[in-house]
Amino acid sequence: MSVPFFELTRQYARLKEELNLPVLKVLSSGMYIDGEVLDAFERNFAAYCNTKYAVGVGSGTDALIISMRALDIGAGDEVIIPSFTFFATGEAVANVGATPIFADVDMDTMCILPESIEKKLSAKTRAIIPVHLFGHPAPMDEINRIAAQNELYIIEDACQSAGASLDGHKTGSLGTTGAFSFFPTKNLGAAGDGGIITTNNQDIALKSRKFGSHGATKKYQNEMLGYNSRLDSIQAKILDIKLAHLDQFNEQRRENARLYNKFLADVEQIKLPVESTCAYHIYHQYTIRVLDGQRDELVQFLKEQDIGVAIYYPVPVHRLGPFVGCADEKDLPNTNQLAEEVVSLPIFPELNPDEIEQVAHQIKRFFAL
Structure with missing residues (x-):
């Protein structure tokens, strides 16, 4: 018997009656960027994670990058990350001009070790990015303790952990920000690329939205260099439907x-x-x-x-x-x-x-x- 590693068509067959008409309705609306469909998904995802805000972006990688930009992390700063993770975690740090500092992981959970984080702290450390690898939450109690003692930000790399929790608290609500990916094979997957940033901080949410839209909150009123990183309405509708499942x-x-x-x-x-x-x-x-x-x-x-x-x-x-x-x-x-x-x-x-x-x-x- 052949066994596929992943088969996306099975999930589509299971949900197509729920997906097809709403997606066609979005197509018929002509509203493909921003708008109520995206707003509704952002509200629902924030509620699911028990955070105050969620900001849709173009990918999980963008969610990491924009989180750091919103926290003013850049050149001269160090960010502690695990080395046993997908390349994008380190890539995002380097792409904002900061330096990734590599920590070791636990042999059982494969998540970052708090004692390794402590060994990597320096005067330049600004943040920790714990990765909830393969869907298992990182040891956030210890990591939050380290961050509080050293006045550091925590950017959760929750790209593989939509729905995971620790002591009943969802990943994405356990740090300063959470960065999620909606790559099609993720537990909550779009029909293309997508991502989202979660946070309880209004200022971070506003800055994240601004960075994702060319540094502007009003059209042609650009205040900073940003990115073209948005979650489109078709993906938002698909994700909103799947979120219920x-x-x-x-x-x-x-x-x-x-x-x-x-x-x-x-x-x-x-x-x-x-x-x-x-x-x-x-x-x-x-x-x-x-x-x-x-x-x-x-x-x-x-x-x-x-x-x-x-x-x-x-x-x-x-x-x-x-x-x-x-x-x-x-x-x-x-x-x-x-x-x-x-x-x-x-x-x-x-x-x-x-x-x-x-x-x-x-x-x-x-x-x-």
């Missing part, structure tokens, strides 16, 4: 994770994902660790069996082109080890139990060879 999508991902945990519990050669106490993991990815240097062989074997898998991430950010030489390797042992061990299995909500069992069967078969 997000908790169900996330619960289905969690059920898929429970099945994997059941089927793979006795495989000694791998480590399964964990869910920390008080954390609500929404499994954007179900990422296992393959021990004893067998990861690449397992990946090749699964691909030969027509099982879709992916490696997130094979190269830590500090080892990628623009950042080579910017970190001390001895400070990032967990990051480097995870890059050699991780592989993500299919986990999307529409996956069926037989497919999950097939993936688990093939993994067991590999280790029995």
Whole structure:
């Protein structure tokens, strides 16, 4: 049995009766940028995250960049981030002129370690960007303590964590700002690119909106250099409809994770994902660790069996082109080890139990060879 890593058409088939007419109505309206459709989604997403404000932007990367611009972070500043993350986290810091400082991550949650953050603090540190990696919340209590003691901003990279929570508080509401991505394969995915910034600070929200619209709040009254970064009305309508299903999508991902945990519990050669106490993991990815240097062989074997898998991430950010030489390797042992061990299995909500069992069967078969 073939098992896809992700299949977007299954979710569309499930929702098309809800999606088609409202999207056509937006098309018929001629209002494709800004307007009530976007306003409604921003209100609803802010309410979902329990924040006062949400500002739609063009992507999750833009959400990170514009958050930093709104906080006046730039040249001469340092921002502490994990190296075990997608490139965009470091890229966003560098693109505002600041310097990313790479911290290590926890071997179990794969999220940034508070003790590593503390070791990286300097007089130039302005902010911390914790990444809620693969849908598991970062340890925000400790991170908020560090930020408060050192007068730092927290920009949550929540691009993989729409609906995740810690002690009942949604990601995106746990820092100064939250940056979300609506890339199509995310837990809340658009039919194209999109992103949003959440915050409880009105001034940050207003500045973020201004930066996303060429530095202007009134047409032809540009006050600063900004960006062309907006969430269009068609994507906003799609996302608003899907938002009503997000908790169900996330619960289905969690059920898929429970099945994997059941089927793979006795495989000694791998480590399964964990869910920390008080954390609500929404499994954007179900990422296992393959021990004893067998990861690449397992990946090749699964691909030969027509099982879709992916490696997130094979190269830590500090080892990628623009950042080579910017970190001390001895400070990032967990990051480097995870890059050699991780592989993500299919986990999307529409996956069926037989497919999950097939993936688990093939993994067991590999280790029995």
